[in-house]
Amino acid sequence: MNKIRLIFIRECSVRLRKRSYILMSILGPLLLAAIVVIPLLLKKIDKNTVKQVAIIDETYILGETIKNFENYRFTIIQDTTLEDFRKHYKASGYDAVVFIPKNIYSSNACIIYSHVWIDNALKAYIGYVLRRDLEYMALLKEKVTIETIKRVSTPVFVGVQKWTKEGEYIDEEISMTKKSNIAMIAAIIIYLFVFMYGVMVLRGVIEEKTGRVVEILVSSVKPFQLMAGKIIGIGTVGLIQFIVWIVLTFSIVYGAQVVLFPETYTPTPLPELQDSLGNNNHSLLQLQSDTNVDYAINLFQAIDGVNWTIMLSSFVFFFIFGYLLYASLFAAIGAFIDNDSETQQFVIPVTIPLMLTLFLLGNIVANPSGDIALWLSFIPFTSPIAMMARLPFGVPYWHVLLSACILILTCLISIILSAKLYRTGILLYGKKIRLQTIISILMKN
């Protein structure tokens, strides 16, 4: 154990003070925080910029109900055609023009012309106002009074309440979108860390082999001790970096929230709809759900509502064992590689299960109880990612337990077999790896 400790300390100390490691520990959280903060910042800047929008209304009625919305200021342009307006568009100083054609009653379509990007909130707002007014007009035609329309106008909010198989309520506040975001992020982070640090083990083994240090080392320590010390050392370095990433990312995001967004950000409700919806603002989010900005908003809000203890402890478990499984495989492979140029061709086949799970992440998140998600979360080579993607949606305990047991067992088998290969491989130079050789090494003893 003492020798494993010595190797562990060396692996940690050498890597912890590497410039690239320190740089990535700082840049990683900055980049992650930037993904959250920058869209919000842009949104804030955008909100402060008033945009002038012209309305050319060929119906002479529908344009009247379009009121100023967020940072959009609407002006109805009288006595002009779209073609005339287009010719003088530059001189007019408008940022966009909403063209309501007279055939809107049959075509149900209007067009926004602009030289700038039109955000989804404006499209949703114009669409909502015109649809509502067209419906009103159609109903009025059918002799339904305004009062009746307002009385019967009943927006329906569809909520989801989670309960157990026994029918007991579970208090959950996080929406499915937020859960999906958390699942995606957790799975991607685990993929990145398992892959990044697994490959670091591979490179470490190759460095010792090609640098011809390994023979001196194995004359002092057992190959298993060398492999174990290296894997544990690099894994610890990875875990430290992960913790630094989480702490720094949260600090930066919260710091940015305090400094840049003193009031917790909530999307501005559509003015005309607010009254009728009352407190059920959820459907507003649905209107805007596909925008990048909303992804950031959801993420921002999700941070507040997640049970981070469960997520982090599961993350640490699946990270440790997922890493141990892949790191032991990488160590065995590294032991047979003589030079760096051969590395890539061996890395890809090993990481195919990881990449496959990443490709299927969308399916897992869309249907966390489906067959694909279920099987991938039990197969040890894919379970670290798949189970992390399923966890935010609620997974039966026995699923987690079974997945964890299979992973631990596979890890042990992988470590034992990898140690055998490692012991032989590190002393072989200039020999091609043949399946037959590997099998004969594994069968020996």
Add this chain to the structure above:
Amino acid sequence: MTGISIQNITKRFSHTVALNSVSLEIPQGSIYGLLGPNGAGKTTCIRILTQILQPDSGTITLYNKNLEPDDITKFGYLPEERGLYKQMYVGEQIMYFASLKGMSKIEAKQECNFWLQKFNIEQWKHKKAGELSKGMQQKIQFICAIIHKPEILILDEPFSGFDPINADIIKQEILQLKKLGTTIILSTHNMNSVEELCDSIALINASEKIIEGSVSAIKKQFAKNIYSITFSGYYDKFLATLTTSYKILEQIQNNGETTILIELTEEIPTNNLLTHIMTCGNIIDFSQIIPNMHDIFIDVVKNSQSTKLHE
């Protein structure tokens, strides 16, 4: 006294026999040369001694006790293919290898400083190994092998990469370690070093031990009856009255002195030969030609190969 005794060690790799029932007796406190052509099995033998590999059969005893895993700290090893961690500082690196051999941090630090000063390279302590010249790195590797004061030191081609001055420094250190009682196993192709340093040798060829013994005994064993004689007198009489059969390999006559290189095909006592020369003239110079290790090595390996071919 025997330090290490290797008895009938056999090691196979797949279908290749690397060592075939090899037995060696390595005297304690001596320098033991392990010789042989490339691929003979020397490195396998060394790896078994350092417990990197386990033999398929046979036993190894250290001071008459079976070699145990804990004995690993008694060994120092400088492999032929050696390197250092390029990104690690020299001092840190030496201390790391010392700690792996069981030295305490304080002890390792003291010894590290001692050796760096001794080799006059203490200014490199805080440099990365990758910044050093090859020769400098070799010195660091040598320090790493001996820092924990091993009882048995195995050196595989210790002089490769050294210039003559540094090679001499290392040579002196090896002799010094021997004086302190270290048993040294030296594997090298440099036969001059073998003659200069080794007390005894073993020659391995094609997985088998061919010869083993003290350097002087082996030289004597392979010495042929070739003499270099310089004398003034009656050369013809000397040859005519020589009772044993002979072959003149070389003959030079200069100012009444004759120098011959003569091989006697029958063994006769040296004194008889000297007496015979004295009856024919005055002896100026007389010596028996003893083969050097280089010649013995080539002879033995060639003979061994031709024997195998005939078999």
